[in-house]
Amino acid sequence: MSKGKIAAFIDLQGTLGGTGIDDITDFEFYPFSIEAVKLLNENGILAIVITNQSNISRGIISQRDFDYKINMLSNQLADRGAYFDEVYCCSHTREDCCSCKKPLPGLIEDAVKKHDIDLKNSYVIGDMGMNDIVLARNAGTKGILVMTGVGKGSLSEYRHTWQEYDADYIAEDVLEAVKWILDIK
Numbered sequence: 001m002s003k004g005k006i007a008a009f010i011d012l013q014g015t016l017g018g019t020g021i022d023d024i025t026d027f028e029f030y031p032f033s034i035e036a037v038k039l040l041n042e043n044g045i046l047a048i049v050i051t052n053q054s055n056i057s058r059g060i061i062s063q064r065d066f067d068y069k070i071n072m073l074s075n076q077l078a079d080r081g082a083y084f085d086e087v088y089c090c091s092h093t094r095e096d097c098c099s100c101k102k103p104l105p106g107l108i109e110d111a112v113k114k115h116d117i118d119l120k121n122s123y124v125i126g127d128m129g130m131n132d133i134v135l136a137r138n139a140g141t142k143g144i145l146v147m148t149g150v151g152k153g154s155l156s157e158y159r160h161t162w163q164e165y166d167a168d169y170i171a172e173d174v175l176e177a178v179k180w181i182l183d184i185k
């Protein structure tokens with residue numbers, strides 16, 4: 001029986017790119033991020049974005065703004081022969097009490113319904129311990145913390161927000177994380 005595909009569930013802001021941590025509209029890929037996504041594509045690992053965008057519920061940006069941005073990023077990936085397999089977004093605020101806001105695993109459960117995914121051998125890659133590494137544990141994947149974005153703070157001043165959890169690996173950035181997954185030196 002097939003165990004399913006391996007997936008990398010990747011956070012967006014602080015992991016694949018930077019500038020405004022809260023605002024997606026000025027997001028830009030880090031210089032190494034497209035190569036990281038392409039390596040996943042070339043090695044048959046699903047590249048799935050999992051992102052919290054509560055600014056949509058708050059009315060700060062619209063769903064259309066978000067979709068437009070994702071479309072732009074997808075075009076930039078395509079220019080280099082890379083692609084996201086899926087982009088999943090939670091648009092809710094905590095007050096909405098949804099089941100998809102990280103660190104809740106609802107978006108990964110959606111991905112599993114659509115793709116045959118071997119969660120145990122899959123990964124969450126992110127910069128925020130309390131969202132991304134806790135998500136990994138809640139979904140039953142491995143968790144990789146990156147040192148871009150708020151990664152360093154996740155290990156120091158914000159360590160208490162996820163103190164009962166540990167990352168399986170700590171990577172400099174998303175490219176090093178992907179190379180660790182693929183065992184490339």
Ligand SMILES: [Mg+2]
Pocket residue numbers: 011012013014015126127128149
């Ligand atoms: Mg992040």
Ligand SMILES: [Zn+2]
Pocket residue numbers: 090091092098099100101
């Ligand atoms: Zn949600």
